[in-house]
Amino acid sequence: MSNPMEVYSQAKEFLKEHATGLAFVFIAVGTGLIATRRWMAGGVCRSKARLDGKTVLITGANTGIGKETAVDLAGRGARVILACRDMGRANRAADEIRNRSGNGNVVVKQLDLESLQSVRALVADVKTSEDRLDILINNAGIMMCPKWQTVDGFEMQFGVNHLGHFLLTNSLLDLLKKSSPSRVVNVSSLAHEKGEIHFDDINLDRDYDPMKSYRQSKLANVLFSRELAKSLEGTGVTVYSLHPGVIRTELGRHLWPTIALWKRLLFNPLMLLIKSPWEGAQTTIYCAVDESLQNTSGLYYSDCGPKQAAPQACDDVAAKKLWDISASMVGLA
Ligand SMILES: NC(=O)c1ccc[n+]([C@@H]2O[C@H](COP(=O)([O-])OP(=O)(O)OC[C@H]3O[C@@H](n4cnc5c(N)ncnc54)[C@H](OP(=O)(O)O)[C@@H]3O)[C@@H](O)[C@H]2O)c1
Numbered sequence: 554m555s556n557p558m559e560v561y562s563q564a565k566e567f568l569k570e571h572a573t574g575l576a577f578v579f580i581a582v583g584t585g586l587i588a589t590r591r592w593m594a595g596g597v598c599r600s601k602a603r604l605d606g607k608t609v610l611i612t613g614a615n616t617g618i619g620k621e622t623a624v625d626l627a628g629r630g631a632r633v634i635l636a637c638r639d640m641g642r643a644n645r646a647a648d649e650i651r652n653r654s655g656n657g658n659v660v661v662k663q664l665d666l667e668s669l670q671s672v673r674a675l676v677a678d679v680k681t682s683e684d685r686l687d688i689l690i691n692n693a694g695i696m697m698c699p700k701w702q703t704v705d706g707f708e709m710q711f712g713v714n715h716l717g718h719f720l721l722t723n724s725l726l727d728l729l730k731k732s733s734p735s736r737v738v739n740v741s742s743l744a745h746e747k748g749e750i751h752f753d754d755i756n757l758d759r760d761y762d763p764m765k766s767y768r769q770s771k772l773a774n775v776l777f778s779r780e781l782a783k784s785l786e787g788t789g790v791t792v793y794s795l796h797p798g799v800i801r802t803e804l805g806r807h808l809w810p811t812i813a814l815w816k817r818l819l820f821n822p823l824m825l826l827i828k829s830p831w832e833g834a835q836t837t838i839y840c841a842v843d844e845s846l847q848n849t850s851g852l853y854y855s856d857c858g859p860k861q862a863a864p865q866a867c868d869d870v871a872a873k874k875l876w877d878i879s880a881s882m883v884g885l886a
Contacts, residue, residue, distance in 0.1 A: 586826070594832045595798050596857030598839040604631035608685050608732075609841070610725075612636045612664060612718065613693025615646040617802035618740070621834035622690060626841065627654035631688070636664035636675055666693055666717030668704040669883055676724040685732040686725055688841050691718040691774075692740045697763035698807040707882065708756040710763075714770035719777060720883040726790070733789025734847060737781065738840045741774035741853070743796045746863040748772030750875055755882075763807070773875060775853055775866040780876045782851025783869075791850035793840035798856065800833030 568575065609626050613619045614635040627633045627650055635650070637643035643661040650659050662678055665671040679686065695713045703712035722737055729735045748768035751757060757766055778794035785792065801824055809817065839857040840846065853862035865871065880886075 590826055593799070593826050594828060595855075596835055596839070597832075598625075598835045598843060598857055600839065600843040602629065602842040602844060604629040604687070604842065606630075607687035608632045608634065608683055609688040609690065610634040610636055610679065610686060611690040611692055612666065612721070614650075615639065615642040617804065618797055618800060618830050618833040618837060619690075619692040620646050620650065621830045622692065622837045622841070623650045623659070624653045625834060625838050626688070627651070627656040627659050629842065630656065632658040632660070634679070634683075635659065635661050636693075637661065638663070638665040638667075638671075664693075664721075666713040666721075667709070669717070669720060670704070672717055672720045673724070676721065679725065680728065683728065686728040687732050687735045688738065689722060689725060689729060689736070690738045690740070690837060690841060691722065692738075692837065693718075694740065694770075694804065696767050696804045696808065699763070700757075700761040702756075706756075708758075708761070708766060710766040710770045711755065711757075711773065714767075715773035715777065716879055716883055718774075719879045720885065722777075722781065723880075723885055726785075729790045730785075730788050735790050736841060737778075737790065737792045738837055739774045739778045739792070739794040740797060740837060741778075741794045742767075742771040743855070744768045745772040745775050745796075745866055748863070749865065750776070750871055752874060752878070755878060772863075772866055773879075775862050776868070776872040776875050777879070778853070779851050779867070779869070780872040783872075785850065791847070793846065793850075793852065793854060794862075795836045795840055795854040796860065797833045797836050798828045800828040800830060802830055802833065 604626060609631045611619050611623050611633065614623045615637045623633050623635060635643050635647055640661065640663060647659050647661050651657050662675055664675045693713065695710055698709055701709040703709055707716055729737065744767055748771055750769060750772060775794045778792045782792040836854055836857050840854055853860055
């Protein structure tokens, strides 16, 4: 058995002999990692548009990319309404957003997308307290939770990610039209690409799977944007849906505990490669403010540019059918 001194001198010898080769490997790996990190970071919104005198409402803005979006839009001078379910977290986020943006005009309003009653209450509040709404950002989301139901008995991910936002948006259309040109931004996901709308089992009662449900809800976001854009033609209200990238946020809160510890430990270093919340917010900000998008509506974006949505997200018959089912589920005429 070799003693520690022997091992040390052998290692020293090895390093001396292979110094050039090792340096080359380190530089190549380092450069590869930096290039991958840059590529993962995606695009940046370069627009310098100001939003003085304008009002923005962002759902789920107390953390993640919603909070970063709020900091940016407040920094452009907007009045920013954070529509959140946990008032404690929302008020702490509002303080941070005011500090970081230098804009004190940041307000918190209660919204729990699990409850249609809560959506209606927020709408009533906004309609009495706000005289305009220039940008509505449907950002809040829940991913891969167990088979849960909303207060109204809908499958949780479909209920929160799609139905709650569907009712919220439709109920605020008059204010958006009155404030036109105005925008609706729906935060979807690449996950929509493998999604399907299960029209015969929309609440997935027969066959619940957390990923299947998330994909359905994110496909619903893109189909809703498409149908909404059609119905708003000529009103000055434009609609955008987007994939923000893969980002270090709290979105995996229901997924992580189901993954084996050793897999989580293996995955941890990869977290350094994925987008920060600031990077993840860039496409939302782009869709909300970029001047070049003013006359386009109903399209899908990723990394601050247009992206082809999946074929099933471009199906106008399915979009209309989803609209009709959603309207009847949330009690809209
Ligand atoms: N992170 C990613 O890699 C990724 C990738 C693709 C798409 N997205 C999409 O990006 C959006 C933002 O996600 P994120 O990554 O920033 O996640 P996050 O950090 O988990 O933030 C989600 C936000 O949604 C809120 N929310 C959840 N359920 C709600 C409810 N019932 N009522 C009101 N608000 C609710 C959360 O509030 P609480 O803090 O109170 O729970 C939180 O503010 C989501 O729509 C998500 O699908 C994210």
